[in-house]
Amino acid sequence: MRPGPAALRDDAGAATAELALALPLLLAVTVGLVWLLSVASAELRVVDAAREAARAAARGESAAIAVDRGLEVAPAGSRITVLTRGDRVTASAVGTVAAPGGLFGFLPGATVRARAVAAVEPAS
Structure with a gap:
């Protein structure tokens, strides 16, 4: 038996x-x-x-120039530090990504970190 027109109207719009x-x-x-x-x-x-900053410092660039090289690649608002100890250069980079906002406004932003180590190249 086929449903009547009233039964069809009940499901309409579901x-x-x-x-x-x-x-x-x-x-x-x-x-x-x-x-x-x-x-x-x-x-x-x-x-x-971080990798770019470590590489620049390992080639003999000053720490300020190495940080500037890293900041060219990093997301806006990032921080980069370069530390030379003996024959190794360590560069650390920290960046943040803001929360999406709107319905997700309760979420904190995400912090991303990286560290790179490079051997100091001999002066030529």
């Missing part, structure tokens, strides 16, 4: 209501994933910045 309930959740998940991608990207840039 898919629309379910979609209306699911869209905010999908949007929140998408924003969260994009933020995680930005954190991963910032981490890669901080690693590259």
